[in-house]
Amino acid sequence: MKPDAPAHEPRPAPFPGEDPEAPAPLLSVRDLRVSFDGVEVVRGLSFDVRPGEAFGVVGESGAGKSLTARALLGMVPRGATTSGGVLLRGSTDLAAERGRRISLVPQDALSALSPVHPVGDQLAAAVRSVRRVSRREAAARAVAALERVGIPDAARRARAYPHEYSGGMRQRAVIAMATVNEPDVVVADEPTTALDEERREQVLRVLAEQREAVGAALVLVTHDLDVVRRHADRVLVMYAGRAAETGPAGRVLARPRAPYTAGLLASLPSSDGPPRRRLPALPGSPPAPGALGTGCAFAPRCPLAADPCRTREPEPQPLDGRLVACHRAADVPDPIREFL
Ligand SMILES: Nc1ncnc2c1ncn2[C@@H]1O[C@H](COP(=O)(O)OP(=O)(O)OP(=O)(O)O)[C@@H](O)[C@H]1O
Secondary structure, eight states: OOTTSOTTOOOOOOOTTOOTTSOOOSEEEEEEEEEETTEEEEEEEEEEEOTTOEEEEEOSTTSSHHHHHHHHTTOOOTTEEEEEEEEETTBOOHHHHBTTTEEEEOSSGGGGSOTTSOHHHHHHHHHHHHSOOOHHHHHHHHHHHHHHTTOTTHHHHTTSOGGGSOHHHHHHHHHHHHHTTOOSEEEEESTTTTSOHHHHHHHHHHHHHHHHHHTOEEEEEESOHHHHHHHOSEEEEEETTEEEEEEEHHHHHHSOOSHHHHHHHHTSBOTTSSBSOSSOSSOSOOOOTTOOOSSOTTGGGOTTOOHHHHHSOOOOEEETTEEEOOTTGGGOOSSGGGTO
8 A cells, every 4th residue: 555545545456366565556447338329338347557557458459448547537428428447546436536546547638738828827736726735835846747748948938839749749738637636546538649759758758757757657648559569567458348468568468378369469569660469460350349249259259269258258267377258368379479
């Protein structure tokens, strides 16, 4: 438990196979479900985010990553129904914690900044929305946050409007906005999708620096396993609204135990050029929500699918230092190239 956590802070039940020595989670998600018109698109997710870690959430488009990220902030879109628990350091009142203990770096940086107010004023307003501090103190915190993300001449730039910033500086300003109140958790939803390679690395570096500077955990939503490889401590691999595999990123990527993770990995270009496999990566596409059968959602695309995979959805089970939801997990060959 963190030293300043309330004494009564409930600790959720650990996962089967979880390291009992692991620090108490900051964020605990248990059986999270999100549906639209009765169709579940996030289907019973459970995971923990620990203090100070970078937690990657990865999967193909439509896997439910964004909705999961938004559910962590109590911000699911209108029309969505959620169930299950998200506990942030013992609190279920996510709306009250938003901007204070948990904050969002959205996909679209521009949408996070108002065009009609100077950037510094927007940051200062964010400070004063959660802390009783003077205007002068809020303004100073705003400038400090801009400095932390590497905005040159921050005191002057704080008085400028978003359109006076370059694209890269705007992206940094949004990260400053998300970290100005030194939250426990920063959720970044595909923060680099629209960026070129160089700027992408820059943003990921700034996020990592902020994680260190304010001691926050980072939930990094991405469709890019390479980003996970380089920037996450642990990873949740999502498929069709469920967890395929959850565990230490290095271990999961070095030796995937879910065929879906193996397929995603195999489709990454290798560092020395062409893709690592001869067959097209992950043939087929994910099932549409509402069109799921009774078995494993990945079975129609899985080279290892057998009878139970077509009749029974697998539950996450501990294996080799992570949780894997796959009936064939023990049979996923090593190296994965052998079967792909
Ligand atoms: N407002 C909405 N109304 C109805 N369905 C929605 C809504 N938002 C998302 N969905 C559906 O929920 C599923 C998961 O969406 P989500 O945006 O979380 O996926 P994702 O993994 O983040 O994908 P992407 O990488 O494309 O953003 C998708 O099938 C999507 O069509």
